[in-house]
Amino acid sequence: MTEARIGRVAGIYLDHLAVEKGRSKNTIEAYRRDLDRYLEWLTAQGIEAVDAITPDVVEAYRADLTRGWGGHPPLSAASVARMVSAIRGLHKFAHAEGHAGTDPLIDAPPVNLPTRLPKAITVDEVAALLEAARFGDGPIPLRDTALLEFLYGTGARITEAVTCAIDDLDLTAGAVTLTGKGGKTRTVPLGNYAVEAIEAYLVRARPGLNPTDAGLFRNKRGGRLSRQGAWAVLKDVAERAGLSADISPHTLRHSYATHLLDGGADIRAVQELLGHTSVVTTQVYTLVTVDRLREVYATSHPRARR
Incomplete structure (x- = not known):
């Protein structure tokens, strides 16, 4: 060889x-x-x-x-x-593929890291974030509100949001088709708040951004909003809302999943909504809700503490 x-x-x-x-x-x-x-x-x-x-x-x-x-x-x-x-x-x-005679890592055990629970913000903090997005005049606040309502209302990954096209929306049915990892698509519901915010953006804001193609979210120059641009939107809005500086678009995805499970959603349904291939990936969110239940128990049950 x-x-x-x-x-x-x-x-x-x-x-x-x-x-x-x-x-x-x-x-x-x-x-x-x-x-x-x-x-x-x-x-x-x-x-x-x-x-x-x-x-x-x-x-x-x-x-x-x-x-x-x-x-x-x-x-x-x-x-x-x-x-x-x-x-x-x-x-x-x-x-x-025959480029090497051996695999030096074939017998090496995988690195096991402690489970890191996903960070989520509270429902009240989400409300504060969305309220802060509405501040200001012109098309940008309408776009920012639509973007954040979309992220929290669908649990979409940031790439799924910025690559979404208008044709992927069905606002009458309150649904959107997202293209996830590996090109896999899934259709998820859009809540009333998200539908209203997107409709307002499409009618009153997007035409003024001089869109150059059918992509849903536009930047100030008319091109598609990038991942970095979406991050900047969230960082700016979170700062105005007085929330933690480490909030990211994925924080809204984590919050979406956590709030669904807190509200009694079935884990298999959440798995489908998030686009996880395995329910094992989704189960990390159950650890978050168990921790919250433990806190409620510790502060509420008469024999939880001595």
């Missing part, structure tokens, strides 16, 4: 993820960044051949990620686990 260079194999692997696995552009870029750092470290060690990478080499890299190296700061356990996961996928692919 011809000795393969790790840099070339990494490029083939990224093409495989994009073309054959259908991973999104954002996912591919995340993998590219993680693998570029791995390749940088291997080059510094004088390692170029795939078959020169042993379990000890990967462990040494993991240790350097943890303590920092070459001007890179130390990474958290979660970031290290993510990078090792990218490396695991690369070496598994290299071995399966």
Whole structure:
């Protein structure tokens, strides 16, 4: 077998993820960044051949990620686990496709991290956020209100929201078709508040933003609102509402799921609404609601405390 260079194999692997696995552009870029750092470290060690990478080499890299190296700061356990996961996928692919004689991580156990509960804000905080979005004149407050009502009203991922087209909406039925990971689509309901906000935006605001295509949410120049633009909208509105600076579009998705379960929704229904392939992914939200029930019990039951 011809000795393969790790840099070339990494490029083939990224093409495989994009073309054959259908991973999104954002996912591919995340993998590219993680693998570029791995390749940088291997080059510094004088390692170029795939078959020169042993379990000890990967462990040494993991240790350097943890303590920092070459001007890179130390990474958290979660970031290290993510990078090792990218490396695991690369070496598994290299071995399966015949670019390497062995897989140095084939016997390595997966990194188990403590379960991190998703962050959610309260119903009152959501109301404050949406009220703050309405502040001001012109088309932008109407767009911002529609965007945030859409995110909270559907539990959509930020990419699903900014790639949504007008044709994906059925405002009469109160529903929208979202395109999620891997190009999978699902139709979810839109609540009355979201429908009203979107209708107001479409009639009174979107035409004034000079839209250049059928994308739903527009920026000030008429193009599609980007992921970064949507983040900026939420950051600005959260600041005006006096809420925590670490609120993200995903916070609204977490809040959507948590509030549904708090209200008695079936976990399987929430799984479908969120577009999770496995209910195991959705079950993390049940931990949040159990914690809340525990708090209620501790403060309300006469024999909860001594």
